[in-house]
Amino acid sequence: MAHIGVVNVATMLSLFGWLALLTNILTLVLVVVFVTRRPVMERFRKGVSAYAGWIMMTFTVSASLGSLYLSEIGELMPCKWCWFQRCAMYPLAIIFVVGVAKGDKEQSMRSYATPIAILGLMASIWHYLVQQVPALSDAESCSLSTPCAITYLEKFGFISIPWMAGSVFLLTIVLLLGFCSPEGSTR
Numbered sequence: 001m002a003h004i005g006v007v008n009v010a011t012m013l014s015l016f017g018w019l020a021l022l023t024n025i026l027t028l029v030l031v032v033v034f035v036t037r038r039p040v041m042e043r044f045r046k047g048v049s050a051y052a053g054w055i056m057m058t059f060t061v062s063a064s065l066g067s068l069y070l071s072e073i074g075e076l077m078p079c080k081w082c083w084f085q086r087c088a089m090y091p092l093a094i095i096f097v098v099g100v101a102k103g104d105k106e107q108s109m110r111s112y113a114t115p116i117a118i119l120g121l122m123a124s125i126w127h128y129l130v131q132q133v134p135a136l137s138d139a140e141s142c143s144l145s146t147p148c149a150i151t152y153l154e155k156f157g158f159i160s161i162p163w164m165a166g167s168v169f170l171l172t173i174v175l176l177l178g179f180c181s182p183e184g185s186t187r
Helices: 009-035 040-074 080-102 106-132 161-178
Strands: none
Touching: 009 040, 009 106, 009 161, 040 080, 040 106, 080 106, 080 161, 106 161
16 A cells, blocks of 8 residues: 555545544434424534534545545545545535635525535445445446445445545535524524
């Protein structure tokens, strides 16, 4: 595996695995906050709504840079389904960077960011299934040179690269649909 300084790709993959787990925990907490209608949770919900754009920008930009690190520095060749996920993640990162820079309200980004995030999540789910379900590992959509069934990482027995991307897509969808509505926003 390639090295950059003293940090090797295996270490970075492990770090990315931990970050994906934390993203999953954050998403679960946000779902609980969204469905719980208590005064304390409402204050927390309004606080999250005020920073939803920043959160989505941070996670999508980080995921985009992480994917570029893995392919360009780590020399892990992305497969076809990795590219589909990138085709969704990169525009989301740009949408949120521009939106935050312009001071756009998150609900204005919601109509065009949500379909992209949903398509990205669907690609992540399919890619994860291709990796995890032996009957799907010979899927016609994958090539011999960069097979989609290769798992470069399996942290905690379930987190792989498509799981990581799917985690960011799911967090983005939860924020867009649960925290970027006019009633959820404090602006």
